Amino acid sequence: MEQDNYLALLPSKLRKSFLAACLDRNKLQEIRLRTGRPLTIRYDGREYGLKEEGVLGRAEEGIAITTETVNETLEQLTGYSLYAYDQEMKQGFLTVEGGHRVGIVGKVILSGEQIQCIRYVSGLNIRLSHQIPDCARELLPYLIQEDIFCHTLILSPPGGGKTTVLRDLIRLLANGSEWIAGKNVGVVDERSELAGSYHGKAQNDLGLRSDVLDGCPKAEGMTMLLRSMAPQIIAVDELGSERDRHAVKNVFYCGCRLLATAHGSSLSDIRKNPLLGDLIGQRMFERYVLLGNSETPGRICRILDGEERLLFDAQQGRSG
Amino acid sequence: MDLYLWLKLGGLCCLFFSCLGFGMDAERNLKLRWRLFVEAKDVFAILEKEMIFHHARADDALKLASGGLCTCLSEVLIEVAWQIEHGKGESFEQIWKMAVKSRIPKYLLKTEETELLCRASSALCCSDTIMQKTLLLQNQERFAHLSDSAKKEYQEKGSLVRRLSVAGGVFLVILLL
Numbered sequence: 001m002e003q004d005n006y007l008a009l010l011p012s013k014l015r016k017s018f019l020a021a022c023l024d025r026n027k028l029q030e031i032r033l034r035t036g037r038p039l040t041i042r043y044d045g046r047e048y049g050l051k052e053e054g055v056l057g058r059a060e061e062g063i064a065i066t067t068e069t070v071n072e073t074l075e076q077l078t079g080y081s082l083y084a085y086d087q088e089m090k091q092g093f094l095t096v097e098g099g100h101r102v103g104i105v106g107k108v109i110l111s112g113e114q115i116q117c118i119r120y121v122s123g124l125n126i127r128l129s130h131q132i133p134d135c136a137r138e139l140l141p142y143l144i145q146e147d148i149f150c151h152t153l154i155l156s157p158p159g160g161g162k163t164t165v166l167r168d169l170i171r172l173l174a175n176g177s178e179w180i181a182g183k184n185v186g187v188v189d190e191r192s193e194l195a196g197s198y199h200g201k202a203q204n205d206l207g208l209r210s211d212v213l214d215g216c217p218k219a220e221g222m223t224m225l226l227r228s229m230a231p232q233i234i235a236v237d238e239l240g241s242e243r244d245r246h247a248v249k250n251v252f253y254c255g256c257r258l259l260a261t262a263h264g265s266s267l268s269d270i271r272k273n274p275l276l277g278d279l280i281g282q283r284m285f286e287r288y289v290l291l292g293n294s295e296t297p298g299r300i301c302r303i304l305d306g307e308e309r310l311l312f313d314a315q316q317g318r319s320g
Numbered sequence: 321m322d323l324y325l326w327l328k329l330g331g332l333c334c335l336f337f338s339c340l341g342f343g344m345d346a347e348r349n350l351k352l353r354w355r356l357f358v359e360a361k362d363v364f365a366i367l368e369k370e371m372i373f374h375h376a377r378a379d380d381a382l383k384l385a386s387g388g389l390c391t392c393l394s395e396v397l398i399e400v401a402w403q404i405e406h407g408k409g410e411s412f413e414q415i416w417k418m419a420v421k422s423r424i425p426k427y428l429l430k431t432e433e434t435e436l437l438c439r440a441s442s443a444l445c446c447s448d449t450i451m452q453k454t455l456l457l458q459n460q461e462r463f464a465h466l467s468d469s470a471k472k473e474y475q476e477k478g479s480l481v482r483r484l485s486v487a488g489g490v491f492l493v494i495l496l497l
Contacts, residue, residue, distance in 0.1 A: 012409035072411045075445055080378040080404050080412045082447040083371050089447060109448070117448040 006128055009096065011072035014039070017063060020054025030159070031126040033070050038062030070121055077102055077126070088191075090115045099129035099196025099204060127159070129196055131204050135161075135298050136168035141179050142303045142311050143287050149173065149180060149233055150306075151252065151284060154261040155270060156291035161298030162261040163237055165291060167194050167204060169259060170235050174207025185210045185259075186231030188221030194237060222247035226254060235259040240273045248275070252284050266290065267308065283307070332496060336489035343485020350474040350481070353428055356391045357467035360437070361460050363393060368456040372449060378412075379404040395423040416441035436462065 006025060007015050023043060030042040038049050039062040049062025077096045078085050088094040093103045103125035109116045143152050154169075156162045176182030189195050189212050195202035197214040206212060211229045213221045218236050222244070225231050234251050236244075239260040251258045264270035267288060271277040279285060286306040292299035303312040363385045370381035379401040386397035399419040407415060417438045424434065443455035 008409075010409060011411070015409050068411075072409070074447070075412050076409050080415075080445050081371075081376075081381075082445060083449045083452050084375040084377060086375075086447075086449045116450065119448055121447070 006098070006100070009073075009077050009098070009100065009126065011069065011076050013069060014063070014073065017050055017052055017054045021050060021056065022054070025128075026130065026132070028128055029130075030128065032124070033065045033073060033126075034123040035065055035067050035070055037065060039065050067120075067122075070124060073124055073126075074104075074121055077124075086117065089118050092118070093191075095191045095193050097196075097203075099193045101127045101129070101191070101193060103127070129193060129204070130164050131167060132164055132298065133168065133171070133205075136165045136172060137177070139165070139289060139300055139303070140169065140172055140177060143169075143289075144180050145286070147180065149183065149257045149259070150286035151258045152260070152287040152289060153239070153270075153276075153279075153285045154259075154289045154291065155264045155266070156261075157265045157293050158263060160291045160293055162263075162291060163193055164298050165289070165300075166235060166237055166259065166261050167206065170194065170210055171205055171207040173233055173259075174210040176208075182207075182209050183232040184230065185233045185235055186222075186225035186229050186256075187212045188216055188218050188225065188234070188236045189214050190216060190218050190221065190237070194235070217243070219243045219247040222251055226250060226256060231256055233257045233259055237261050238263065240270075240276055242275055245275050245278075248279065258285075265293070267304070287311075332493045335496070336493050339485050339489030339492065340482075341485075343482045343488075346481045346485075347474075347478045349428060350470070350478050352391060354467060354470035354474045356393055356424075356428065357463050357470050359389050359391050359393050360440075361463035361467055363389070363397065364440070364443070364456050364460045364463065367444065368453065368460070371444070372453050372456070378444065392423050392425065392428075396420055399423055412445035413441045416444070433466065436466075 006028070007018055010018060027044040028041060029045075032040045038060055040047055040049055040059045043056070047059055048056040049059045051057055051061055052063050074082065078094070079097065082089075085094040089104060092105070093101055095101050104118055104121055105123040106118045106121035109119050143150050154162050154165055170185050170187060173180065173183050174185045185207065187194055187206060187210055189197065192214055194204065195206055195212045195214060196204045197212060200214070202212055211225065211231065213225060216224065218239065218241070222234055222236065225234055234256055237260075239248065240262050248258065262270055262273070262276055264273075267280065271280055283306050288304040288308070289300060290302040290304070292301050299314065300312070301314050302310060305311055366385040367381055370376040370384060371378070376384070382397045382401040382404075386394040386401070389397075396419045399422070400415055403410070403415045403419070420434065420437050424437070429437070440459050443452060443459050446452040446455065
């Protein structure tokens, strides 16, 4: 499936309405289906309801979603292979062909204290993956010091465009640019969101010199890449689990550079995370990039250096 | 006069062989039914392995399972796999049902057996792997049971049908002579 063919993710009932709406794929950010409630979409930063005839309206005017529609959408999203997403569904989301992420809610079935599965799915949030070439180009010069890429942490609340910016940074670093020569970038793509790999083939462009470890847990993936692929930069999405601690320190101490993202709207937010708090406290990161919220995904708000001094502020322009 | 005799003889031969043909066809259908249930049981065993243990995608698993089959069940699996890849987004239940009804000749299975095969879709597209494994095993058992019955039916009725058709043919020939 091509990245643009998001319609193939939807069941025939919804496909017709989306086709009739002739939406700009690049502006369509998210599709929400909730049983018994109207279908809503986030389009160009705003929420709309999509009517059956393909017209955008107020949220409450959207197509009424039934349990069957939700189930059919889930079947369609997984290529009728729900069982293949068993492990991911236990975490409440799955990444489907094309690198799109789908959040799932419903009745959680427990086996002891472990989640066995989610049955009676009542809601889906399809977050469409976007590849926006050069969206990180203006950010790149701030992340390079004396021809060396700085250890960088990109922060934003959910839906802020971290993954899109990270993906473009990987591409720019792997291809090389006027600011820095091309580097070997090892990518640990735990949720198949960065490369959007399908049957082992990356569907997003991550550049010439990128090596993608698809579907591998971050901690193991970083160690494997260090041992096997001699990366100059290691890129990971959504860092913060305690499991990653050892591997992250390995990356810092072996001469490799780390490019990572984390959930949070400010440094004080992520200080509360034990791993990230420690890393910030020890001044391991040399650059912090703070992105906007879901209203303005991918917009760079501020860039700080390792000492937390302001290098760039969107409202003031470059300061340092 | 000679021509009349020859024509009569030819007509009787045709009658006899058509009776024999009917009998052999009925016997062949009984054998095909048995074969179809055996293959259905094997298919669910392969699908259990591919889906539950290897986590293969449904279309890949179905294509793999269709290899080596010699009944119309392989056409059902290939059709479903194609619909998964290129379909218009219908539910799996619909896709499976349509494929079963269009690819399996009506004379081969009884209505309840066709319904049973249609209901097997729930075992192939399920979000709970434990439940799916149970359903796949249940289908294997069901089709194993059906294949045993069909085998018995074939052994009991197959030769009987053939012999009856020969006897019927001979009877008609004698009657017309």
